[in-house]
Amino acid sequence: MNRVLGKHGWTLGLLALLVLLFGITRIIQPNFGASGLDSLSRAALPFAFATAAMVIVVIAGGIDLSVASMMAVAGVTAAVLMEGAGTGGTLFAVAVVLVAGLAMGALNGALIVVTRVPDIVVTLAMLFVWEGVALLILKAPGGTATPWLREMIVGPLVFAWLPKSLVFLAVCLAAVWVPLKRSKLGLSIYAIGSDELAAYRSGVSVGRTRIAAYALCGLLSAIGGLTLTMSTGNGEPIPGPYLLASVAAAVLGGAVLGGGRGALLGPVIAVFVLRLVRMDLTLASVDPNVTTIVEGTIMVAVVMLGGVLAMRRRRA
Amino acid sequence: MTGQEAATSLLLDARGVSKRFGAVVALRDASLTLRKGEIVALMGANGAGKSTFVKILTGALQRDGGTIRIRGQESSARSPAGARAAGLVPVYQEPSLIPDLDVADNLRLGGTPVDPFRHWVAELGIKDLRLDAMIGQLPLATLRILDLARALASKPDVLLLDEMTAALPTDLVERVLKTVRAEADNGRSVIYISHRFSEISELCDRASILRDGATVGDLPIEDRVEDKVVELMLGASLGSGEAPAAQARPVPEGPPSLRVRSLAAGRKLTDVSFDLHRGEVLGVVALEGQGQDELFDVLAGLDRPESGEIEVNGSRALFRHPADAIAAGHVLVPGDRAHGLLMERSVRENIALPLVARARKWGAIRMKDEARRVSGAIERLQIDTRAQGEVQRLSGGNQQKVTIARWVAKGVETLLLFDPTRGIDVRTKRQIYLLVRELAGQGASVLYYTSELGEVAMACDRAVVIFNGRSVDTIEAADASEENLLRAAYGLTETADVPA
Numbered sequence A: 001m002n003r004v005l006g007k008h009g010w011t012l013g014l015l016a017l018l019v020l021l022f023g024i025t026r027i028i029q030p031n032f033g034a035s036g037l038d039s040l041s042r043a044a045l046p047f048a049f050a051t052a053a054m055v056i057v058v059i060a061g062g063i064d065l066s067v068a069s070m071m072a073v074a075g076v077t078a079a080v081l082m083e084g085a086g087t088g089g090t091l092f093a094v095a096v097v098l099v100a101g102l103a104m105g106a107l108n109g110a111l112i113v114v115t116r117v118p119d120i121v122v123t124l125a126m127l128f129v130w131e132g133v134a135l136l137i138l139k140a141p142g143g144t145a146t147p148w149l150r151e152m153i154v155g156p157l158v159f160a161w162l163p164k165s166l167v168f169l170a171v172c173l174a175a176v177w178v179p180l181k182r183s184k185l186g187l188s189i190y191a192i193g194s195d196e197l198a199a200y201r202s203g204v205s206v207g208r209t210r211i212a213a214y215a216l217c218g219l220l221s222a223i224g225g226l227t228l229t230m231s232t233g234n235g236e237p238i239p240g241p242y243l244l245a246s247v248a249a250a251v252l253g254g255a256v257l258g259g260g261r262g263a264l265l266g267p268v269i270a271v272f273v274l275r276l277v278r279m280d281l282t283l284a285s286v287d288p289n290v291t292t293i294v295e296g297t298i299m300v301a302v303v304m305l306g307g308v309l310a311m312r313r314r315r316a
Numbered sequence B: 001m002t003g004q005e006a007a008t009s010l011l012l013d014a015r016g017v018s019k020r021f022g023a024v025v026a027l028r029d030a031s032l033t034l035r036k037g038e039i040v041a042l043m044g045a046n047g048a049g050k051s052t053f054v055k056i057l058t059g060a061l062q063r064d065g066g067t068i069r070i071r072g073q074e075s076s077a078r079s080p081a082g083a084r085a086a087g088l089v090p091v092y093q094e095p096s097l098i099p100d101l102d103v104a105d106n107l108r109l110g111g112t113p114v115d116p117f118r119h120w121v122a123e124l125g126i127k128d129l130r131l132d133a134m135i136g137q138l139p140l141a142t143l144r145i146l147d148l149a150r151a152l153a154s155k156p157d158v159l160l161l162d163e164m165t166a167a168l169p170t171d172l173v174e175r176v177l178k179t180v181r182a183e184a185d186n187g188r189s190v191i192y193i194s195h196r197f198s199e200i201s202e203l204c205d206r207a208s209i210l211r212d213g214a215t216v217g218d219l220p221i222e223d224r225v226e227d228k229v230v231e232l233m234l235g236a237s238l239g240s241g242e243a244p245a246a247q248a249r250p251v252p253e254g255p256p257s258l259r260v261r262s263l264a265a266g267r268k269l270t271d272v273s274f275d276l277h278r279g280e281v282l283g284v285v286a287l288e289g290q291g292q293d294e295l296f297d298v299l300a301g302l303d304r305p306e307s308g309e310i311e312v313n314g315s316r317a318l319f320r321h322p323a324d325a326i327a328a329g330h331v332l333v334p335g336d337r338a339h340g341l342l343m344e345r346s347v348r349e350n351i352a353l354p355l356v357a358r359a360r361k362w363g364a365i366r367m368k369d370e371a372r373r374v375s376g377a378i379e380r381l382q383i384d385t386r387a388q389g390e391v392q393r394l395s396g397g398n399q400q401k402v403t404i405a406r407w408v409a410k411g412v413e414t415l416l417l418f419d420p421t422r423g424i425d426v427r428t429k430r431q432i433y434l435l436v437r438e439l440a441g442q443g444a445s446v447l448y449y450t451s452e453l454g455e456v457a458m459a460c461d462r463a464v465v466i467f468n469g470r471s472v473d474t475i476e477a478a479d480a481s482e483e484n485l486l487r488a489a490y491g492l493t494e495t496a497d498v499p500a
Helices: A002-027 A034-059 A065-084 A087-115 A121-135 A149-150 A166-180 A185-193 A196-201 A207-230 A241-251 A264-285 A288-315 B003-009 B050-057 B080-086 B102-109 B114-123 B140-153 B171-186 B197-203 B225-236 B236-242 B292-299 B322-327 B348-355 B367-381 B396-410 B426-441 B454-461 B482-489
Strands: A161-164 B010-021 B024-037 B038-046 B065-070 B088-091 B160-162 B187-193 B206-210 B214-220 B258-265 B269-276 B281-285 B308-312 B331-334 B415-420 B445-449 B462-467 B469-476
Touching: A002 A264, A002 A288, A002 B010, A034 A065, A034 A161, A034 A166, A034 A207, A034 A264, A065 A087, A065 A121, A065 A207, A065 A241, A087 A149, A087 A207, A149 A207, A161 A166, A166 A185, A166 A207, A185 A196, A185 A207, A185 B102, A196 B292, A207 B197, A241 A264, A241 A288, A241 B258, A264 A288, A264 B462, B003 B258, B010 B050, B010 B187, B024 B038, B024 B065, B024 B187, B024 B206, B038 B080, B038 B171, B038 B225, B050 B088, B050 B160, B050 B187, B080 B088, B080 B258, B088 B140, B102 B114, B102 B140, B102 B367, B114 B140, B114 B171, B140 B160, B160 B171, B171 B187, B171 B415, B187 B197, B187 B331, B197 B225, B206 B225, B214 B225, B225 B482, B236 B258, B258 B292, B269 B292, B269 B308, B269 B445, B269 B462, B281 B426, B281 B454, B281 B482, B292 B331, B292 B445, B331 B396, B367 B396, B367 B482, B396 B415, B396 B426, B415 B426, B426 B445, B426 B454, B462 B482, B469 B482
Parallel strands: B024 B214, B038 B187, B038 B206, B088 B160, B160 B187, B269 B469, B281 B445, B281 B462, B331 B415, B415 B445
Antiparallel strands: B010 B024, B010 B065, B206 B214, B258 B269, B258 B308, B462 B469
């Protein structure tokens, strides 16, 4: 029991924080119910995918500043390809978007590995490149999303309290994460983030692993961009506020910048925590400028608390 | 046996291996042969090219010339994974386990079978190891055993052990040596790297000796082989070539300005004592990784001691921060020049920094005074100032002069020099010796660690020898022949002539 707590204590703590926030929400807004949960979950969807994308490269000891731009490329590509498309065309569009995501991410990773320019510089440059590509594909918001695809993330599934969007999120992330966790690639990603030299000496191909991590980041960013188009119904070429939000949620969720530590569940819960804080403050009609101050304070306080707890445990 | 047969019966046969880094030749002609079931010690003094050779054998570096055959097959391992596949498995000095993964995941990562691993872990004397224990939370000794068990579980043809017994408690050392011997009797071959002669004579069949990047000898282990090994490591020419300017000064009168007793810090430094007087240059002699890094870190306030005493001018000192050490007059010139200099800034700024950092007076920097001290220092050291705009554009020797010049400008009580002449040309070296002597003449105390044994007689009054974390000997400059120093550095001199 203690070991489980030790290993997953952070995630459980975040879960408790989430429940607490739901309680607060019910107090502020007594009629917050199934539909409120549905819209919260749908709004959180692109943030959750952006965060998952960021977490993978952070675990590998890197960072990807181009996550939001890759989402924009994926979003507009989907919107353009789906314009007037039938079922076949829609599936084709989804496939193209996913492959494009993988390719964009792999290019980021390959540039970092081959040129040896620091990841933060390469992905900053690619942030601008992908931003330009998105605008070339679509100059202004436009295109469309196939209705049945849009339906996939609207409303509840079976139970009134279970939003389809949440199921969609769980299925997509599980499809990427579960096989990854069980594969040698997954281990290698943790390994290069934890100690690159030891990983190299253990026979891990550091360069290839890094490229794969960035490719997965691109894939998850592309899914995030797709959900953006699915929820708004059109393509938006200007990147949204997903970059810093994803770093924030990754860190709050227990991923350590510098690599080696973290998992997917914690950061995804952190996304919901941060969304819910924002919603509660809005519902309580707090000045929006104060809202961002509160968000920042929560992040520093929680991460600091985590550091103190970890130090205590080490001393004990 | 014909030459042909001899070649094929060799499990590992490395010949004429060479490697250069830019203009620096690290290996000229390194060779190593290994038969089935043999344990061979690979030996060499600091800078002989041992670590480069190991990296090439294990695939971490590519050789420029020469051949390496494993079981008669040309090996072209381009990575550690490749060397492993060819049957050569290393256990490095630093454990190569991933700190953020648990034991089981580390095994999966390297494709190590679990059951043999468990067998070896138990055999090597670690009980109750949990496979879900996080590597980062295990003690170093355990990690080294796990690393060895992992290597053994992969059934290597050739096992390369790099300072395997360092950081291990005595009972584990015995277990390890017994196990390695038994495995060799079962037909595995072992390349054994160690600074401990006692282990080598107990365990090894032969010793192969590197000097200046070339293999200079291959000796069977027998009685009094230590003398021959030391001789080979030094080379005939070096021993008599440079006549040391042995100006043995008597130990200065009066109390020491720095008194160190039973100092212990980190994992390597266990028990070091010495006295350092005003006007004295005390050498520190040690093989790589015997605790000298930790000693200098503690004296410069970069690290705190675990036990022992440091007295500065008769009163106890505890440095919590480098600023405390600097306030007590201790100044470190680090081994890596990049750690001591602001590489992008100018020579003048670098020299002036400690003057400013003192910050005893708030307010503006007194530019005139600063300029006077800085140019005085530059002149005295004959620093080539053509590229003074950025320190990183200076040559290594001139950079090193800047690191010392800043303390000449400030004035210093105790100068801690950590291998100050590494990779520097002879002329600059001599200037640095003169400078050190001059600083001592002005009343400074100098502690001078050098990896070049020949420097002791030229630059120091006497030297304290550190072996295995302990100060084991003190040698006067007059007696500081390289042979004497090397024998002491290998712990071969029994007389512990250390102040109690």
